[in-house]
Amino acid sequence: MVGDIVARDGAAFEAQMLGVAIVIYLAATALSVVVTASGRARQHVTLGLVAIALTFHTIAIAYRWTRLGHGPYVDMFEILSSNVWSLHLAALVVFLSLPRLQPALAATLPPLAVLTIWMWLTPAKDTLHPVTYATIWLPIHVTLGKFFLGLVTPATGLGIIVIGRRALGITLPSLPDSETLETYIYRLLLIAAVFQSLMLIAGAAWAQNAWSRYWAWDPLESWAFVTWTGSLLFLHMRPRSTARPMLSAAFSLLIFGLAFYTFFGVPFISTSPHKGAI
Amino acid sequence: MIETFRRVLRRLGSVETTSVLIVLCAVIALLGIFLPIRTSNWMVLPFALLMANLLAALATNARLKSQSMLFAFHAALVAVIVLVGLDRLHAMHGRVEVAEGSMFDASAVAAEHGLLHDLRLGEVRFLQGPFEITYAPGMKRRETESVIRIPEQNGGWREVRVGDHTPLIFGDYRFYTTHNKGFAPIVTYVSASGDSRTGAIHMPSYPMNENKQGLAWTPPGATKPLKVWLHIPEPVFDEAKAWKFVKPTNTRLVLIDGDERHELSVGEVVSLGSAQLRYDGLRSWMGYTIVGQSMIHWIAAASLMACLALLGHVLSVLIYGSRIPAAGAEHGG
Numbered sequence: 001m002v003g004d005i006v007a008r009d010g011a012a013f014e015a016q017m018l019g020v021a022i023v024i025y026l027a028a029t030a031l032s033v034v035v036t037a038s039g040r041a042r043q044h045v046t047l048g049l050v051a052i053a054l055t056f057h058t059i060a061i062a063y064r065w066t067r068l069g070h071g072p073y074v075d076m077f078e079i080l081s082s083n084v085w086s087l088h089l090a091a092l093v094v095f096l097s098l099p100r101l102q103p104a105l106a107a108t109l110p111p112l113a114v115l116t117i118w119m120w121l122t123p124a125k126d127t128l129h130p131v132t133y134a135t136i137w138l139p140i141h142v143t144l145g146k147f148f149l150g151l152v153t154p155a156t157g158l159g160i161i162v163i164g165r166r167a168l169g170i171t172l173p174s175l176p177d178s179e180t181l182e183t184y185i186y187r188l189l190l191i192a193a194v195f196q197s198l199m200l201i202a203g204a205a206w207a208q209n210a211w212s213r214y215w216a217w218d219p220l221e222s223w224a225f226v227t228w229t230g231s232l233l234f235l236h237m238r239p240r241s242t243a244r245p246m247l248s249a250a251f252s253l254l255i256f257g258l259a260f261y262t263f264f265g266v267p268f269i270s271t272s273p274h275k276g277a278i
Numbered sequence: 279m280i281e282t283f284r285r286v287l288r289r290l291g292s293v294e295t296t297s298v299l300i301v302l303c304a305v306i307a308l309l310g311i312f313l314p315i316r317t318s319n320w321m322v323l324p325f326a327l328l329m330a331n332l333l334a335a336l337a338t339n340a341r342l343k344s345q346s347m348l349f350a351f352h353a354a355l356v357a358v359i360v361l362v363g364l365d366r367l368h369a370m371h372g373r374v375e376v377a378e379g380s381m382f383d384a385s386a387v388a389a390e391h392g393l394l395h396d397l398r399l400g401e402v403r404f405l406q407g408p409f410e411i412t413y414a415p416g417m418k419r420r421e422t423e424s425v426i427r428i429p430e431q432n433g434g435w436r437e438v439r440v441g442d443h444t445p446l447i448f449g450d451y452r453f454y455t456t457h458n459k460g461f462a463p464i465v466t467y468v469s470a471s472g473d474s475r476t477g478a479i480h481m482p483s484y485p486m487n488e489n490k491q492g493l494a495w496t497p498p499g500a501t502k503p504l505k506v507w508l509h510i511p512e513p514v515f516d517e518a519k520a521w522k523f524v525k526p527t528n529t530r531l532v533l534i535d536g537d538e539r540h541e542l543s544v545g546e547v548v549s550l551g552s553a554q555l556r557y558d559g560l561r562s563w564m565g566y567t568i569v570g571q572s573m574i575h576w577i578a579a580a581s582l583m584a585c586l587a588l589l590g591h592v593l594s595v596l597i598y599g600s601r602i603p604a605a606g607a608e609h610g611g
Contacts, residue, residue, distance in 0.1 A: 128414055128418050130418075131419060131420055131421060131422070131442045132442070134442065134443060135443055187595070187596060187599075190592050190595060191592055191596075193588065193592075194585060194588050194589050194592055197581075197584065197585045197588060198585050201578070201581045201582065201585065204581075205578065208574065209443050210442075210443070212445070212452065212454040212567050212569045213371075213569070214574060214577070217307065217310050217321070219311050222307045222308065222310055222311050223311075225303075225304070225307045226304045226307050226308055229300050229301070229303055229304040229307075230304075232300050233297055233300045233301065233304075236293050236296050236297050236300065237293075237297055239293070239341075240293060
C-alpha cells in the first residue's frame with residue numbers, strides 16, 4: 001500500500017517535471033522560428049530555454065530511472081522521452097559549439113517538436129525491464145545510437161535550410177552560404193557514420209547475448225542496415241558530386257527519415273521477436 | 279589482354295559500381311523484410327559482389343591507396359564479409375529439450391549446420407538439474423537459472439548454473455536457456471515381450487500451452503500412437519501475481535487408446551493390450567538453443583578494426599580536410 005502511494009506520487013512528480021519541460025521545449029521551438037525569421041544571427045534565449053527544459057526533463061528521467069530501476073528504453077514512452085532529451089541535448093551542444101549556425105535551430109527544433117508532442121500524447125506506464133535487456137551491451141548500443149541520431153538531426157536542420165533556399169528561394173542571410181552549410185552537413189554525417197557503425201556492432205553483441213545470434217535480418221536489423229547503407233552511399237557519392245549542397249541536404253533528410261523510422265517506427269510495427277522493446 | 283583485365287578491374291572497383299551495389303544490398307535487405315529470402319542464397323549474392331568490388335577497389339583505387347585509414351576501413355570490411363561467410367559455413371544452430379534428471383542426448387538435437395561444420399555434439403555430456411524461472415505479475419517472464427551437472431574424470435560432478443545471459447559452454451558450442459520449457463511425465467512401458475523401458479514424455483511448452491498439455495505418443499515397439507494428456511487439477515499460477523515455475527502436484531496422466539480412456543495417478547499401472555504402462559512421476563524439461571560459432575570473436579575484432587579505421591579517417595578529414603570558410607568570409611544565399 002505504502003509502495004503504491006510512493007509510486008503514484010513519484011509518477012505525478014515525473015509528470016509535472018515532464019510537463020514543464022514539454023512547455024519550454026515547445027516555447028523554444030516557436031522562439032527559434034521567430035528569431036531566425038527576424039534575421040538575427042544568434043539564438044541565445046532559445047538555447048537558454050532548451051537548457052532549462054533539459055534540466056526539468058533530466059529530473060523527470062532520473063526520478064523515473066531511480067523509481068523503476070532501469071533506463072528509459074523499454075516502451076514507446078521511454079524511447080521517445082530519452083530521444084527527445086538526447087536530441088535536444090545534441091542540438092544544444094552542436095549549436096553552442098558552432099554559433100554561426102544558430103539560425104538553423106529554426107529548422108532543427110521543429111522535427112524535435114513533433115517527437116515532443118508524440119511523447120506528450122503517449123501514456124507513461126510503469127515498465128518492467130525485460131530479461132534480454134540485462135546486458136551491458138544494451139546501454140552501449142543505445143548510447144551510440146543517441147550519438148548517431150544526435151549528429152544527424154542538426155545535419156538535417158542544415159539540409160532543410162539548403163533545400164529551402166534552393167526550392168523556395170528563402171535567403172536567410174544570417175546563415176553561411178549553402179556550400180559552407182554543406183561542409184558542416186558532411187562532417188556531421190561523417191562523424192555520425194562512425195557512431196552508427198559502432199551502434200550496429202554493439203547491437204549485434206547484444207543480440208548474441210540475448211538471442212544467441214548476432215544478426216538475423218529481422219525487420220529492425222534490416223532497417224538499421226538500410227539506414228547504414230544510406231550513410232555509405234552518401235559518403236561514396238559526395239566526392240564526385242557537382243551539386244554537393246543539394247546532394248548532402250537530400251541525404252541528410254534521407255538518413256534522418258530512415259533512422260527515424262528505424263528508431264520509432266519498426267520496433268512498434270514489427271511482430272518479430274527482436275522488436276527493440278522485448 | 280592485361281590492359282583489358284585492368285580496365286575491367288577498374289570498372290569493377292569503381293565508386294559507381296560500389297554505389298550500385300550498396301543500393302542492391304539495401305534493396306535485398308528490404309525485400310528480406312517482406313519476402314522469405316532472409317535465409318536464402320540470394321542474400322549472399324549482393325555481398326559477394328560487394329566483396330569483389332571492394333577487392334578491386336583496394337587494388338585499383340588511387341584515393342584508397344593514398345589514404346591509409348580509408349584503405350584499412352575497406353580492407354576490414356572485406357575481412358568482415360569473409361569472416362561472416364566462413365562463420366556461416368562453420369556455424370551450427372540447434373534446439374533440444376532435456377528433462378530434469380536426464381543426460382543430454384545429442385541424437386535428440388534438431389540441428390542445422392554449415393557445409394564445413396564438424397558436428398561434435400556427441401562429445402557433450404551433462405545432466406540436467408533443477409531449474410528456476412520467475413514471473414512478474416502479468417505473466418512477464420523474469421530470470422531463468424538452470425543447474426547443470428557435468429561429469430568429471432574422477433567420477434564426480436561439477437555443477438554450473440546457466441541462464442539468460444550465461445550460456446553453458448562446451449568448446450565452440452554454447453547452450454542458451456530459452457522460454458521453451460514444460461512438464462515431462464515419467465513412464466515405464468513394459469512391452470508384450472517383457473522389455474521394460476523408462477522414459478520421459480515431453481508435454482508441449484508451459485505455460486504457453488497451458489490448456490493443451492497433450493500429444494500423440496507411440497510407445498517403444500508399438501505401431502499405434504496413444505493420445506496422452508497431463509491433467510493438472512490445480513492451477514500452477516495466478517496470472518495477476520508473481521510466481522515461480524513449479525511442477526504441479528496431484529497430476530494425472532490420461533491415456534486414450536482407441537475407444538478406451540485411462541486415467542493414472544503417480545504409481546498406477548494400466549494394461550494396454552498385452553503391454554503395461556506405469557506413471558512414475560512428473561519432472562520438468564528445459565529447452566535449449568545450441569549455437570556453434572567459432573568465428574564470432576574474429577568478426578567482432580574485424581568490425582571494431584573497421585570502425586577504428588573509419589574513426590581515423592574521420593579525424594584526418596576533420597583535421598586536414600577542406601577548411602570551412604571563417605565567419606564573414608562567405609555570404610548567405
